[in-house]
Amino acid sequence: MKVTIDNITIDVPAGTTILNAARMIGGEVTPPAMCYYSKLEGSGGKCRTCLCEVSKGSEKDPRPMPKLVASCRTTVMDGMEVKNITSPKVQDARKGVVEMLLINHPLDCPVCDQAGECSLQDLSYEHGTEKTRYEFERRTFEKEDLGPNIQLHMNRCILCYRCVFTAEQLTKARQHGVMMRGDHAEISTYLSKSLDHEFIGNIIDVCPVGALTDKTFRFKNRVWFTKPVDAHRDCPTCSGKARLWMRGDEVFRVTARKDQWGEVEEWICNDCRFHKKETKDWVIEGPSKVDRRSVISQGHYYGVKKQPVLIDKIIGKQPRMLLDIHSISDVNKPNIDLSKISGPAHSDDFNK
Numbered sequence: 001m002k003v004t005i006d007n008i009t010i011d012v013p014a015g016t017t018i019l020n021a022a023r024m025i026g027g028e029v030t031p032p033a034m035c036y037y038s039k040l041e042g043s044g045g046k047c048r049t050c051l052c053e054v055s056k057g058s059e060k061d062p063r064p065m066p067k068l069v070a071s072c073r074t075t076v077m078d079g080m081e082v083k084n085i086t087s088p089k090v091q092d093a094r095k096g097v098v099e100m101l102l103i104n105h106p107l108d109c110p111v112c113d114q115a116g117e118c119s120l121q122d123l124s125y126e127h128g129t130e131k132t133r134y135e136f137e138r139r140t141f142e143k144e145d146l147g148p149n150i151q152l153h154m155n156r157c158i159l160c161y162r163c164v165f166t167a168e169q170l171t172k173a174r175q176h177g178v179m180m181r182g183d184h185a186e187i188s189t190y191l192s193k194s195l196d197h198e199f200i201g202n203i204i205d206v207c208p209v210g211a212l213t214d215k216t217f218r219f220k221n222r223v224w225f226t227k228p229v230d231a232h233r234d235c236p237t238c239s240g241k242a243r244l245w246m247r248g249d250e251v252f253r254v255t256a257r258k259d260q261w262g263e264v265e266e267w268i269c270n271d272c273r274f275h276k277k278e279t280k281d282w283v284i285e286g287p288s289k290v291d292r293r294s295v296i297s298q299g300h301y302y303g304v305k306k307q308p309v310l311i312d313k314i315i316g317k318q319p320r321m322l323l324d325i326h327s328i329s330d331v332n333k334p335n336i337d338l339s340k341i342s343g344p345a346h347s348d349d350f351n352k
C-alpha cells in the first residue's frame, strides 16, 4: 500500500500501522510512542502521544478523518495521506497530551533513576510547556516494593500498561495489574504479593518513565556517567545477551539491549539482571551502539546510527538560509569566516 507521511511516500505491506510506516521512513516524521511496544501484543492506544492527522483517508475514499488518530492503532489504507510534524493541529494536541501526562507526574528528574533515558523527559523537552496550569494537589502514593528487586514509585507512572503486558506475556502467572479506574487507577500487586517470576525484571526496561526501578541500581549512579557495553554469558534461562552499564571495572547495572526505538531486543532473566554484577560473569563484546538522541548517548559515539535528515523532502524544497549572519554581523571581520578558521576564535578575529 502506498502511504504518504509528511510529504514522503513509501510502500508498506497491508496491515501496517501508520506508526510503523513512519518508523520505516525514520527521522523526525516518526511520532513518539509512550505505550506502544512492538514486542508486546496488544500494546498501544493508551497514551495518545502518537496522534496524527489523516488528511486523506485513501485513494477510494479521500475524505479526511474527522479527528486525530492514534497512529499506533490505525492501519494504513492505499493512498492515505498523513501529517505528523507538518500539522499544527498535531503539534498542538501533542503539547496537550504532554501537559496532561505531567499533571500528576512529579518533576523529580534530578533524583529519578530514569533521568537521561526517560521517554517522558525527552517528550516534554520536545513538546512540553515551561509552566503548569494545574492548581490542584497532585495524586501521591507511598513507594511500594514489588518483590526483592523492583520498586514501584506510582507517582511517576503514566499508566501505559507496558509492564502489565510484559508480565502477562512473559511470565506464567501475572501478579500485578492496574487496579481501579479513571482518576483512581494505579499499578499494584494482587493482595500485595511480590513479583517473583524469573523474567519479571523486564518490566523495568519497558517502563517509559521512572515508575519501576531496579533496587540493585537505585541511586548508585547517574546513567550518563556509566558506559554501556554489550556482553553475553552462557545462561540456562535466557539468551544471556545483555547490556552492562559500567564505570571503570564495576558493573553498576545489567539491562536488556534496546533497539533504536528504545525497545528491548531480547528479554533477559532476573539472574542475569540482578545477580551477575561482576565482569568475570560476562564475555564483553564491546561498546554498545547507542542510537537514541538522548543524554544517554553523551560521549558514546561508537557506531551511532544517524536518523535520516528529511526536512527538504518534507517541505518539498531545499531550506533557504534565512539570515546570513556573517555578511551583516558587526562583530566578526567580514573577511573571516568563524566556522572555517582553525582552532578557537580569539580577539584578532573580531572587530574591535
Ligand code: SF4
Pocket: 156, 157, 158, 159, 160, 161, 162, 163, 164, 187, 203, 206, 207, 208, 209, 211, 212
Ligand atoms: S509502571 Fe511504568 S510500565 Fe507500568 S504502567 Fe506505569 S509507566 Fe507504564
Ligand code: FES
Pocket: 032, 033, 034, 035, 036, 044, 045, 046, 047, 048, 049, 050, 051, 070, 071, 072, 073
Ligand atoms: S503510542 Fe499510540 S497511543 Fe500510546
